[in-house]
Amino acid sequence: MSAEVVPLPRKEPSLAPILSLTATAMNAVNTVILDRMQSEIPLIPALAGHLISGGGKRMRPMLTLAGADLVGYQGTRHHKLAAAVEFIHTATLLHDDVVDGSETRRGKEAANLVFGNPATVLVGDFLFSRAFELMVEDGSLKVLKILAGASSIIAQGEVDQLVSQRVIETSEDRYLHIIGAKTAVLFAAASRIAAVVAERDEAEERALDDYGRNLGIAFQLVDDAIDYDSDAAEMGKDRGDDFREGKMTLPVILAYARGNDEERRFWQEAIAGFRNEDEDLAHAIELIRKHDSVNATRERARHFAERAVDALSIFPDGKARAAMTEAARFAVSRGY
Amino acid sequence: MSAEVVPLPRKEPSLAPILSLTATAMNAVNTVILDRMQSEIPLIPALAGHLISGGGKRMRPMLTLAGADLVGYQGTRHHKLAAAVEFIHTATLLHDDVVDGSETRRGKEAANLVFGNPATVLVGDFLFSRAFELMVEDGSLKVLKILAGASSIIAQGEVDQLVSQRVIETSEDRYLHIIGAKTAVLFAAASRIAAVVAERDEAEERALDDYGRNLGIAFQLVDDAIDYDSDAAEMGKDRGDDFREGKMTLPVILAYARGNDEERRFWQEAIAGFRNEDEDLAHAIELIRKHDSVNATRERARHFAERAVDALSIFPDGKARAAMTEAARFAVSRGY
Numbered sequence: 128m129s130a131e132v133v134p135l136p137r138k139e140p141s142l143a144p145i146l147s148l149t150a151t152a153m154n155a156v157n158t159v160i161l162d163r164m165q166s167e168i169p170l171i172p173a174l175a176g177h178l179i180s181g182g183g184k185r186m187r188p189m190l191t192l193a194g195a196d197l198v199g200y201q202g203t204r205h206h207k208l209a210a211a212v213e214f215i216h217t218a219t220l221l222h223d224d225v226v227d228g229s230e231t232r233r234g235k236e237a238a239n240l241v242f243g244n245p246a247t248v249l250v251g252d253f254l255f256s257r258a259f260e261l262m263v264e265d266g267s268l269k270v271l272k273i274l275a276g277a278s279s280i281i282a283q284g285e286v287d288q289l290v291s292q293r294v295i296e297t298s299e300d301r302y303l304h305i306i307g308a309k310t311a312v313l314f315a316a317a318s319r320i321a322a323v324v325a326e327r328d329e330a331e332e333r334a335l336d337d338y339g340r341n342l343g344i345a346f347q348l349v350d351d352a353i354d355y356d357s358d359a360a361e362m363g364k365d366r367g368d369d370f371r372e373g374k375m376t377l378p379v380i381l382a383y384a385r386g387n388d389e390e391r392r393f394w395q396e397a398i399a400g401f402r403n404e405d406e407d408l409a410h411a412i413e414l415i416r417k418h419d420s421v422n423a424t425r426e427r428a429r430h431f432a433e434r435a436v437d438a439l440s441i442f443p444d445g446k447a448r449a450a451m452t453e454a455a456r457f458a459v460s461r462g463y
Numbered sequence: 464m465s466a467e468v469v470p471l472p473r474k475e476p477s478l479a480p481i482l483s484l485t486a487t488a489m490n491a492v493n494t495v496i497l498d499r500m501q502s503e504i505p506l507i508p509a510l511a512g513h514l515i516s517g518g519g520k521r522m523r524p525m526l527t528l529a530g531a532d533l534v535g536y537q538g539t540r541h542h543k544l545a546a547a548v549e550f551i552h553t554a555t556l557l558h559d560d561v562v563d564g565s566e567t568r569r570g571k572e573a574a575n576l577v578f579g580n581p582a583t584v585l586v587g588d589f590l591f592s593r594a595f596e597l598m599v600e601d602g603s604l605k606v607l608k609i610l611a612g613a614s615s616i617i618a619q620g621e622v623d624q625l626v627s628q629r630v631i632e633t634s635e636d637r638y639l640h641i642i643g644a645k646t647a648v649l650f651a652a653a654s655r656i657a658a659v660v661a662e663r664d665e666a667e668e669r670a671l672d673d674y675g676r677n678l679g680i681a682f683q684l685v686d687d688a689i690d691y692d693s694d695a696a697e698m699g700k701d702r703g704d705d706f707r708e709g710k711m712t713l714p715v716i717l718a719y720a721r722g723n724d725e726e727r728r729f730w731q732e733a734i735a736g737f738r739n740e741d742e743d744l745a746h747a748i749e750l751i752r753k754h755d756s757v758n759a760t761r762e763r764a765r766h767f768a769e770r771a772v773d774a775l776s777i778f779p780d781g782k783a784r785a786a787m788t789e790a791a792r793f794a795v796s797r798g799y
Binding site: 166167168170171218219222225226227244245246248249250252253255256257259260262263266268271272275276278279281282283285286287289290 | 502503504506507555558561580582584585586588589591593595598599602604607608611612615617618622623
C-alpha cells in the first residue's frame with residue numbers, strides 16, 4: 128500500500144445540490160405555475176408558456192424553497208408564493224423584452240417577436256396580477272408587503288437602467304445601485320419570504336434577505352460579464368446585446384475607467400450608438416480583455432457571493448446551507 | 464298673479480352633484496396620488512404626471528368616495544384606496560397607449576410619443592406596484608383580493624380585445640364580455656371597496672359592485688359610440704381611432720349586423736385594415752348613421768345605466784344616492 132496521498136480533484140461549484148434539495152417542492156411549484164397561468168383567453172397561456180416552459184432556471188423560486196428548507200419549514204404555503212415570485216420575474220422579463228426589443232430569450236425567439244409587443248405587454252400585466260392573486264390567497268400581509276415593495280423597486284430600477292442607457296458617465300456605484308434594484312431585490316424578497324412563512328425571527332429574515340440580495344448582485348454581475356466574454360458558454364443570451372443597446376454594465380464601466388484617451392473616445396462613440404458593427408464589438412471585447420474587465424467583474428461578483436455565503440452563518444450547518452453556499456459560488460463560476 | 468304654471472326646464476343630468484359630494488375627499492386623494500407617484504428617478508413622476516395631471520376625470524376614485532359617503536363611512540382609509548384604484552387605471556392607460564400606438568390621450572400627446580414605449584411600459588409597472596403598496600399599507604386582505612382579482616380580469620379583457628381586433632365576426636355578447644372585463648370590473652371594484660372599508664354587509668357590497676359594473680359598461684358603450692358620432696364633442700379622444708385600429712365596438716357590430724351584403728363587404732375590408740382613408744371613415748359614419756347604430760349603442764348604455772341606478776335602491780334616499788344616480792345618467796347623456 129502506498130503512502131502517497133492522492134489529492135481530490137478540485138470540485139467546481141455546481142447547482143446540483145440545491146436542485147436536488149428543492150426538486151420535490153419545485154414539482155409542486157411547477158404545478159401551481161402551470162395551473163395559474165391558464166385563462167379562458169388561449170393566447171395568454173400560449174404566450175406565458177412560450178417563456179415559462181422555455182427552460183428558465185427557476186432561480187428565484189428555488190431560493191424560496193431552499194430557504195424554507197434551511198429554516199425547517201414544514202408546510203406548503205411556500206409553493207404558491209414561490210410561483211408568485213416566478214410570475215413577477217416572468218412579467219418583468221416579458222416587459223424587458225419589449226423595452227429592449229429583444230430577439231432571443233433563453234435561446235428561443237423572444238415572445239415579443241413571436242406574439243408582438245402588445246400581447247407581450249398585456250400578458251406581463253396578467254402574470255403580475257396573478258402573482259398578487261396568489262399572495263392574497265396565501266393571506267400574509269407581510270409577504271404582500273415584501274413583494275409589492277420589491278415590485279415597485281424593480282420597476283424603478285428598470286426605469287433607472289433605461290435612463291442610464293447610452294450614458295457613458297455611469298459610475299460603478301450607480302451601476303450597483305441599478306442592479307441592486309432591478310435584479311437583487313427580487314432575489315432578496317424570494318429568500319426572505321421563506322423565513323416569513325416559517326415565522327422565524329427578524330434576524331433570520333434579514334439573513335435570508337442578505338443572502339438573496341448579495342447573490343442577486345453576483346448573479347447579475349456575472350450575467351453582464353458573460354455578455355463580453357467570448358470564451359463563455361452561450362447561456363441563451365445574445366452575445367453583445369448589452370453593447371449594441373448601449374447598456375453601461377460593469378465590464379464597460381471598468382474598461383472605460385481604465386482606458387486611455389483614444390479608448391475612451393471609442394467607448395463614448397460606441398455607447399452613444401455610433402459603433403454597431405461586428406468589428407466594433409470585437410474591438411470592445413479586445414479592450415475589455417486588455418483591461419481585464421471581465422475578470423474584474425467576476426472578482427466583484429465573488430465578493431458579493433462570499434457575502435451571501437457568510438450571511439448564512441447564523442443558520443446551522445446542514446444540507447440546505449451547504450447547497451445554498453454552493454449555489455452562490457456556482458453563480459460566480461458559471462460561464463467559465 | 465297669474466295661475467299659469469311655468470314648467471321647469473328639463474334638466475340635463477350632470478356630474479356636478481357627485482363632484483361636489485366628493486370634492487373635499489378628492490383633494491385628499493389627489494394629495495396621495497401626487498405624493499405616491501414620486502420616485503428618486505425623475506423620469507417616473509415626469510411621465511406619470513404627464514398623464515395624471517392631464518385632466519382625467521378621476522371617475523373611478525370618485526366612485527369609491529361617493530360609495531363611502533353613501534354607506535356613511537366616517538374614516539379616511541378610502542383616500543389611499545381610491546388613489547390605488549386611480550394608479551391601476553393609469554397603469555392600464557399607459558400600457559393601452561403602447562399597445563394601441565396611441566397618438567393622443569386626454570387631448571394631449573400620448574405619453575408613449577413623448578417619452579417612448581420603453582419608459583411608458585415601465586412607469587405603468589411602477590404605478591401598478593405602487594397601487595399594491597398602497598393597498599398593503601391599508602392592510603385589508605379583502606380589498607387586496609378584490610383589486611388583485613380585478614387587475615387580473617382587466618389584463619385578460621385587454622388581451623381578449625386585442626385578439627378580437629380586426630375580427631369582423633365579434634358578436635355583441637362577446638363585445639359586452641370584453642368591456643365587462645377591461646372596463647367595468649374596475650368600476651365595480653372601485654365602488655365595492657367603499658362598502659368593504661365601511662364594514663357593511665355583503666348585500667351592500669354587492670349593490671355597490673352592481674352599480675359600478677353597470678355604470679362601467681354604460682360608460683364604455685358611450686365612449687365607443689362617441690368615437691363614431693360626428694356631432695359629439697371631442698372628449699379628448701381621437702375621432703375614428705377605433706375604426707383605424709379595427710376594433711369591433713358596438714356601433715360597428717350593429718351596423719354590420721343590420722347591413723346589406725355590399726355594406727358588409729365594406730366592413731369586412733375596413734375591419735381587416737384595407738380601408739384607412741378619411742373617406743372610408745366618413746362612409747363608416749354614414750352607414751352607422753343609416754342603421755342608427757350610435758343611438759342604438761346609447762340605448763344599450765341607457766339600459767345598463769338604469770340597472771346601475773336601480774342597484775342603489777337598497778340604500779336610503781339622500782344626497783349621495785341622488786348624486787350617484789345622476790352620475791349614471793350623465794354617463795349616457797355625455798357627448799350629445
